[in-house]
Amino acid sequence: MGAVSGRLPDFPWDKLTSFAETARAHPEGIVDLSIGTPVDATPEVARRALADAVDAPGYPTTVGLPEVRQAVVDWLAGVHGVTGLDTDQVLPLIGSKEFIATLPSYLGLGPGDVIGYPALAYPTYEVGAALVGAKAVATDSLTAFGPETPALLWINSPSNPTGRVLPPEHLRKVVDWCRERGVLLVSDECYLDCVWEGEALSVLHPDICGGSADGILVVHSTSKRSNLAGYRCGFVAGDRAVVAELLAVRKNLGMMMPTPAQRAMVAVLGDEAHVKEQHERYRARRTKLRAALEGAGYTIEHSEAALYLWTTKGPDGPDSWALVSELAAQGILVAPGAFYGAAGNHHVRIALTASDERIDAAVARLSGQA
Ligand SMILES: Cc1ncc(COP(=O)(O)O)c(C=O)c1O
Incomplete structure (x- = not known):
């Protein structure tokens, strides 16, 4: 091995x-x-946008086309009620999995740091912690951290694998707990459009975060909502300073979403049908x-x-x-x-x-x- x-x-x-x-x-x-x-x-709206963008001789940028960042801001506002977000609080991702697995390394975490994620969770949160040698704590209870303060806390509502939706009061409690301790809260919201019973809120909804993205990132994917897993289109949005830091690191790593995929993401975020x-x-x-x-x-x-x-x-x-x-x-x-x-x-x-x-x-x- x-x-x-x-x-x-x-x-x-x-x-x-x-x-x-x-x-x-x-x-x-x-x-x-x-x-x-x-x-x-894959919906026609995505295929058409991709086909129209096949002429792409130059390198894309890590930060993405201005239209991509705007499409994310508009979609989060229009569909999920997220207010007050600017385009410089958004970064495109080459699907969300790559980001989930490497976020701890972008943040410079390592041995001695604690990363929390749900007791039942998508395995990539643990992979990201393992890759940098951080301590991984799988728990749904904030008290389980004891005197330790995690550097990073993942939540995932609606959840893979359980399909559970965390109620707003629970989300608010987690936001407050993280802010009081300076913990970066990262909410994986890739199933936010897949709700059968009740309602699911983004952590960036003003009822949850109080209208400020400080200390919070949300991670989204178009793979499931738009049958677009093969195009690799996702994004992260939230805390301005953290997004700027992520951009600085990802630029050096060449983490650029292909231009035709960016065009397809703009198209699918603009269409709810x-x-x-x-x-x-x-x-x-x-x-x-x-x-x-x-x-x-x-x-x-x-x-x-x-x-x-x-x-x-x-x-x-x-x-x-x-x-x-x-x-x-x-x-x-x-x-x-x-x-x-x-x-x-x-x-x-x-x-x-x-x-x-x-x-x-x-x-x-x-x-x-x-
Ligand atoms: C909870 C969760 N997060 C992230 C992903 C990754 O999705 P993608 O890399 O296609 O954006 C998945 C995929 O199954 C998932 O279940």
Whole structure:
């Protein structure tokens, strides 16, 4: 094992290989609900913008086109009620994952620093901490830090993997706690447009942050909302000084979003029609799949938002690998909750990102009709 890979947690998906083989052996094929990768067409509005921008001989800038930063400010204001943000508080990202994994290094964190993230979380927060040798603390409780003050605290509402939405009073409490201690709060909001029940607020909404982005960053992605994962379009916005620092570092690293992708991001942020259309597609799949899982004896917890059903047979039921195994036997591949933290040991995460035909196949199998 190399020096870098030895520092990182095991790449979890490798552990799913034998279950994928079992699922693939199903006579009517695998229904792969293990990863949240969009499968529906990239919207026309994005394709057109990309095609119109293919002539791009010069280097893009790290800071991005002025139109990109403006599109982000306008979108956050128009769709998510974020007021008072300027374009110099925004940076484009080459998809949000690269940023999540490298933010601790941009900030110069290292051994001796503490990085907090949710008890059940997207694994890249831990990867970012591991890469710089910082102490990673997976917790939903601010008191769990004890006398230690984290340098960086990640939150993720709506959550991957649980689909849970943090209520406004909880978000306000976290903002206050971070500001009192000088902790940088980074809110991964890549599922903010994927809410099925209730409402989800950005941490930059004035009801949460009091109208100031001080001490706060939000990270967004167009991958899920716009079926654009292959274009790699995301952004970070928030605290002016931190954004300026990130820009200074990213410039040196050549972290530039390709110009055609920037044009596509401007186009999708300016259009809500394709988002609504895609949302309804997922809603129909979610309704069917949820009913079939419940009919087959599973319980769905949280899952009021995001693209997953957080599924269990209870704390005394099978563990997450046994659940993966029983679903793989029906040709349905899902992700074990254990990938996301010890609190997921009796859950699986079931993605809604499959075609209608594949979701129908899963529903038929779960209902004993296939
Ligand atoms: C919580 C969360 N954050 C960030 C990402 C990364 O998305 P992208 O790199 O496509 O922007 C994902 C992808 O699944 C995610 O679930």
